[in-house]
Amino acid sequence: MADTYGLTFAREPERVTDTHIIDDAREQALLRRYWYAASYSSALGAGPVSVTILGEDIVIVRLDGELVASRDQCPHRGAPLSGGIVVNHEGGECLRCPYHALHFDGTGAAVHLPGAPGDRLPSRVNLALLPCEERHGIVWVCLDAAPLGDIPAWPAFDRPDVARFQSDLEVWQAMPSRISENFNDLAHLSIIHAATFGDASNTAVPAETLTVSDDGHTITHSVTMPQLDRQTHDGPLVPVRVAYTYVHAMAFSTELCIQYDDVRTEWIQMTATPLTATSALVFQQSARNFDIDGDIAAWREFQITVNGEDRDLLEVLKPKRIAIDGSESGEIALSVDAFTIAYRRLWRQVLGQT
Numbered sequence: 001m002a003d004t005y006g007l008t009f010a011r012e013p014e015r016v017t018d019t020h021i022i023d024d025a026r027e028q029a030l031l032r033r034y035w036y037a038a039s040y041s042s043a044l045g046a047g048p049v050s051v052t053i054l055g056e057d058i059v060i061v062r063l064d065g066e067l068v069a070s071r072d073q074c075p076h077r078g079a080p081l082s083g084g085i086v087v088n089h090e091g092g093e094c095l096r097c098p099y100h101a102l103h104f105d106g107t108g109a110a111v112h113l114p115g116a117p118g119d120r121l122p123s124r125v126n127l128a129l130l131p132c133e134e135r136h137g138i139v140w141v142c143l144d145a146a147p148l149g150d151i152p153a154w155p156a157f158d159r160p161d162v163a164r165f166q167s168d169l170e171v172w173q174a175m176p177s178r179i180s181e182n183f184n185d186l187a188h189l190s191i192i193h194a195a196t197f198g199d200a201s202n203t204a205v206p207a208e209t210l211t212v213s214d215d216g217h218t219i220t221h222s223v224t225m226p227q228l229d230r231q232t233h234d235g236p237l238v239p240v241r242v243a244y245t246y247v248h249a250m251a252f253s254t255e256l257c258i259q260y261d262d263v264r265t266e267w268i269q270m271t272a273t274p275l276t277a278t279s280a281l282v283f284q285q286s287a288r289n290f291d292i293d294g295d296i297a298a299w300r301e302f303q304i305t306v307n308g309e310d311r312d313l314l315e316v317l318k319p320k321r322i323a324i325d326g327s328e329s330g331e332i333a334l335s336v337d338a339f340t341i342a343y344r345r346l347w348r349q350v351l352g353q354t
């Protein structure tokens, strides 16, 4: 299907085979309060879609151009609303339940029941709507009425002077926090990515600067890293040093800005939506201000290969499930773990405040 940027998505998300819910009630309650990517904007067609976040099924639909999100469960007898259709009712669009055809308008109000057309419907059959917004080509949802923090600011993807693409959605069988930790991890680049861009002859991790925002929602870290790069589109990979700036927004969203030189900049934006305790839906989009007319397909393939290197590793880490702040995990922090140390410390603080 075509997306808003004229690109295509060939693959459907894989089925989730792991159904572990988060067994720590405090952690589950906290995680419900962050924004998560639910869908690429382009994947939202004329009908409702279903997405699972933290084990909860959510339905998202566009009614009269406005996004509406709610539990994917009809308050009447529990039918999945994502199996319904959008219909016109008295001049406005409604989501029609697939079971008894209760009609819900864009405010979540139940406005019509074909089996009792004249009845005044009780307000308790209305849908409770969830915060839902569209930004930078992604539809974001929060399971709580009062979200913690903001949707990540990723304006690079909307710039008119960049080439860009959105990666196919993938389900990774890994904790979303481990996916974030890995995306922000420097010491693995020359090892895990030695076959793509990592400089295997230059493994020492340079010192990085790291700051946590006062509100505790963002971790920013910067470093000048050795890596391999092509100076021309088809040229050989040569060792270079590039400036990386990572901005991580809680819970599981990071933008990496890669500055190759004074002119060439690339942005990689990644967010992991927790499906269950140990599986995540991975969204990633890339933008660059150079090689605008270059081969997007080759760029996309390169990113798929790089992500595959990460995924293969993340899916075999043990234990599969640890506390989000790393407590009692048995893992050992080393000097190269600056981000993960700060990230887990932040989780510990936020959990302590709940």
Ligand code: FES
Binding pocket: 074, 075, 076, 077, 078, 079, 097, 098, 099, 100, 101, 102
């Ligand atoms: S279950 Fe939805 S209308 Fe009855």
Ligand SMILES: [Fe+2]
Binding pocket: 182, 183, 188, 189, 192, 193, 310
């Ligand atoms: Fe990686």
